[in-house]
Amino acid sequence: MRLTVVGCTGSMSGPYSAASSYLVQARGADPEIGEDRTWNVVFDLGPGSFGALWRYIDARKLDAVVLSHLHADHVGDVISLQVHRRWYPTGPLGPVLLAGPDGLMDRVRGLDGFAEDDDYEGDFDPVILHDGEPLMVGPLKITPYEGLHTVPSFGFRVEGPSEGDPEKRVELAYTGDTDTCPRIEEMADGVQLFLSEAGFTAADEARGVHLTGARAAEIAKKGAVGSMVLTHIQPWTDPSVVLAEAREVWDGAISTAYAGATYSL
Numbered sequence: 001m002r003l004t005v006v007g008c009t010g011s012m013s014g015p016y017s018a019a020s021s022y023l024v025q026a027r028g029a030d031p032e033i034g035e036d037r038t039w040n041v042v043f044d045l046g047p048g049s050f051g052a053l054w055r056y057i058d059a060r061k062l063d064a065v066v067l068s069h070l071h072a073d074h075v076g077d078v079i080s081l082q083v084h085r086r087w088y089p090t091g092p093l094g095p096v097l098l099a100g101p102d103g104l105m106d107r108v109r110g111l112d113g114f115a116e117d118d119d120y121e122g123d124f125d126p127v128i129l130h131d132g133e134p135l136m137v138g139p140l141k142i143t144p145y146e147g148l149h150t151v152p153s154f155g156f157r158v159e160g161p162s163e164g165d166p167e168k169r170v171e172l173a174y175t176g177d178t179d180t181c182p183r184i185e186e187m188a189d190g191v192q193l194f195l196s197e198a199g200f201t202a203a204d205e206a207r208g209v210h211l212t213g214a215r216a217a218e219i220a221k222k223g224a225v226g227s228m229v230l231t232h233i234q235p236w237t238d239p240s241v242v243l244a245e246a247r248e249v250w251d252g253a254i255s256t257a258y259a260g261a262t263y264s265l
């Protein structure tokens, strides 16, 4: 399993990165072709990320897009994906699995802005996510965990084959947008890689919206994760502040995400 940061800037696009989007890839059997291939799943498609994705894969070969929640900074480029699938020069690319919280297709219609009765049948195969109900995409088992945010949100625990040893199963967890809550703590428990949002710093007093570096580190420590990557840092925040706050809480392996970073599990 391999994670690539397609976009990581918090709450908006930034000067050095698109907004939230993460590519998870793993090799596994494809029953349709009778052999192994690389499966491509994207978590979130924030503004600017669909174009950035082309740097890493042939965007026609996406197997699924999984949305943590329906805030624009995580879904804005779904419409770029829709245009790509419907109007590709050699003909429509067919429906791709699009998973997200309840209200998903209304959100797509709202972003599109002109097609009130479009069902996007030829572009998307929609799946509504529920807490604890896993979604299988090739060799990847993706389990949603309910977060604590201003709208319904999920984090995901993703289990798949190790890149170095395909017989071995490895796990990563991605928080989406959330503050500390029991389900997100359960999600992170024991994973090799914990990709955690840290949208706030100690200077932000609001609760129920985002984690800070320190709160992310508390989850990492409690769950004894292998390593933690901090993401969703706003472009006006110095990442070293978030990192320092996290390191005060946990002395494990912590880094900050940047566009193009890859992690092999």
Ligand SMILES: [Zn+2]
Binding pocket: 010, 011, 020, 071, 073, 074, 177, 232
């Ligand atoms: Zn966000």
Ligand SMILES: [Zn+2]
Binding pocket: 069, 071, 149, 177
């Ligand atoms: Zn959000």
